[in-house]
Amino acid sequence: DTGVSQDPRHKITKRGQNVTFRCDPISEHNRLYWYRQTLGQGPEFLTYFQNEAQLEKSRLLSDRFSAERPKGSFSTLEIQRTEQGDSAMYLCASSPRTEAFFGQGTRLTVV
Amino acid sequence: KQEVTQIPAALSVPEGENLVLNCSFTDSAIYNLQWFRQDPGKGLTSLLLIQSSQREQTSGRLNASLDKSSGRSTLYIAASQPGDSATYLCAVHSGGGADGLTFGKGTHLIIQP
Numbered sequence: 001d002t003g004v005s006q007d008p009r010h011k012i013t014k015r016g017q018n019v020t021f022r023c024d025p026i027s028e029h030n031r032l033y034w035y036r037q038t039l040g041q042g043p044e045f046l047t048y049f050q051n052e053a054q055l056e057k058s059r060l061l062s063d064r065f066s067a068e069r070p071k072g073s074f075s076t077l078e079i080q081r082t083e084q085g086d087s088a089m090y091l092c093a094s095s096p097r098t099e100a101f102f103g104q105g106t107r108l109t110v111v
Numbered sequence: 112k113q114e115v116t117q118i119p120a121a122l123s124v125p126e127g128e129n130l131v132l133n134c135s136f137t138d139s140a141i142y143n144l145q146w147f148r149q150d151p152g153k154g155l156t157s158l159l160l161i162q163s164s165q166r167e168q169t170s171g172r173l174n175a176s177l178d179k180s181s182g183r184s185t186l187y188i189a190a191s192q193p194g195d196s197a198t199y200l201c202a203v204h205s206g207g208g209a210d211g212l213t214f215g216k217g218t219h220l221i222i223q224p
Contacts (some may be wrong), residue, residue: 004154006154033211033212040216041216042115042202042214042215042216042217043155043202043212043214044141044214045210045213046211048210053124056210056211058211069161071188081116091154091155093155093212098142098204099143099145099157099160100141100157100202100212101157102147102154102155102156102157103154104153105153105154105160107152
């Protein structure tokens, strides 16, 4: 399968713990995006990478969140000191230029 | 700030009917518009992409139109099937790629067998 891959698919963590998610984009796509989706809402943009450079960050991305894309390949999204409000689906998308292709997401539950 | 609204929020129709889902956006200066399908607990599947210079796109039983000047798009589904049941999301790209997509809340569609 050559689609966008996200790992893990589900994560349950205790409040205050750190979590890290991984996204493997479609190999020839230089653009990579992270979104967050809560129940009943559309996804909300978090951050954007072009190759290894993080070019845009939403105000939703507090200082507890950090994202990297070393060597312009896979990306990681880390949440430090998780809070219950961080419970959501975290979606990764990649794009060659215009059309966005999404992964299956990581469902985070903070208890 | 771009805002995207989808109407209706939910729709339930018998199998075989043709239906229209609506999407409106507040800032007409868009780069493109994309329709997605989302099954419960899953990621998004791209259905159709319309560039700002285009008026419509078709794929199988799906047809999407774009009227950029009025800030509207419609997704037409012909001869609906139970397998079409899902949430349909409309998203616009307002910049050259750096700012991501702005999504509506979606239309939850149920096709009754």
